[in-house]
Amino acid sequence: MLGGGSSFTLFRIAGIRVGVNASWFLILFLSIAWLQDSFRDDLGSDGKGFTAAVVAVFLFFGSILLHELGHAFAARREGIGVAGVDLFFFGGFMRATRDSETPGEEFRVAAAGPAVTLLIALVFAAVALVMEGGGEAVDAVTLEPVSGATMVEVLVSFTVTMNAILLLFNLVPAFPLDGGRIARAAVWKLTGDRHRATRFSAFLGQAFAVLLIGYGAYVGFSNEDWVSGIWYFILGWILGSAARQAVVQSTFSTRLEGVTAEDIMDAEPVTIPASLPVARAHEDFFLRYQGWPWFAVVEHDGRFAGLAHREAVEHAALSGAASLPVRSVVTEGEEVRTDTPLEALIGSEPLRRLGALMAVDADGRLRGVVTLEQVSRALQTRLAPS
Structure with a gap:
């Protein structure tokens, strides 16, 4: 579902950040206030009505969260990075690091959310059927009054109904709803x-x-x-x-379209051999190139080994570890494939944070370095008026 804007982090699930937009808090309290009266009439008590309203709202937003996590895990299976899931005013939004590259990817990621919602509706409908029997279960699921309904029965029927509505709404073939993304995949x-x-x-x-x-x-x-x-x-x-x-x-x-990391990168970056002693690395590179905060380190076959930072190399060179190979003091660097589209580089959080990405081929060999300045220059060139 749609979403956007900044959000507050709540927690992480399987490494996926879950956040909420400020508008979520507004709809949370409004929903509780709106549902409280309805549940009070069903349960015959102000206290029970309020409790049921609070639980129902969290069940609803929990269903939306599971819906978005369905998209997120499907995206991960397709090799698409997931920056997080945000809950907001009217639903939720899964933030992917790139767009789908094939119609099949688009369909599988788009269909995963509705599939989760359908599963939730079916599970709760089965629970309602077991608890209330056929006729009363249908009445409860359609929010018809059921005599002597308990709080659990009311919450189960509410969850079934809201997930059914969520499923039908999301399947409308209108972008950016899931149905619109499925239609996009088909076209x-x-x-x-x-x-x-x-x-x-x-x-x-x-x-x-x-x-x-x-x-x-x-x-x-x-x-x-x-x-x-x-x-x-x-x-x-x-x-x-x-x-x-x-x-x-x-x-x-x-x-x-058509511009990749390989087209804009520095194809001949200064690199340090991974087996070079720390003392030599300090002398030949960091003392020679004053002002450079780090260098890429490569193995003998060209594979990227990490980044050697000035502070770490200087500390090792002056603390009795001067004979160690420089690979022993490297830190992990952010990598990107040489065939990564320019569009994906624009949205790269590591590029904004570090100012550079290591461009590697399919075998992990370093082929170049992509800087934030190079991306900005390529953007200006491509978007300049003809």
Whole structure:
């Protein structure tokens, strides 16, 4: 689902950062307040109604989190890095480090979230069936009043219903919803053109956004239900904005297409042999090249071994470890494949943090160094007016 912006870190699951946007706290409290009255009527108690509302909201957002983790783990299986998962006003968003490279990748990652949501709905529906029997289970799942319902029964039926709604909404073929991404994968497969597929699914997303905004206006003016009307209006506005952004991003990507790390890197970087003693490395490199904070270290076959930093080499050279090979004091450097697209380099957090990436081939041999300045220069060249 959509999302974006900065967020607060909550925790990590399997190394995946989970954060929340500030808007999440607003919807959290509003949802509890809205559900409390409904559950109070079902359970006959203010205290039970409030408790059920709190648990229900966390079950709902927990379902959204599992939905996004489904996308995240599917992306990892495809070799796509995952920067994190954010929960926000209307749902959640899985932040990948790159876009899908094939229609198959796009489909598998997009379909993973709805598959998780369907599984949650089926599991809770089975629990409802076991607890309440056939007829009453159907009433509970459709949020019809069930006489003498317990808090557990109310929460189970609520979770089934909300996950069913979440599933149906996400499968609408409107980008950036999952259904829109699945539609994008299908058009991409048929046409062989990723950008045409993106523009098509984004057009569907914009059309769906207009429908939501129009329906919100209708609900507000005709039924005088301004709360629901504003809700649909905001949701449509967010969807439409995300779809328009996808078109802009597609146009941007088209301008950068064909440029890789190999095209912009320094193909002859100064490197230190990994077997060179620390004292020689200090003398021949760090004393010779004043002001250079680090050098790439390579093995005899050209494989990248790590980065030798000035402070570490100077300390080792002056502390009795001067005869050790320089590979013993290196730190891990950030690597990137030489065929990595320029578009992926732009969004690289390690590049922004370190200022440079080590460009290696499929066998791990160092072929060059990509700097932030080189990426900026390539961007200016490609995006300059014709």
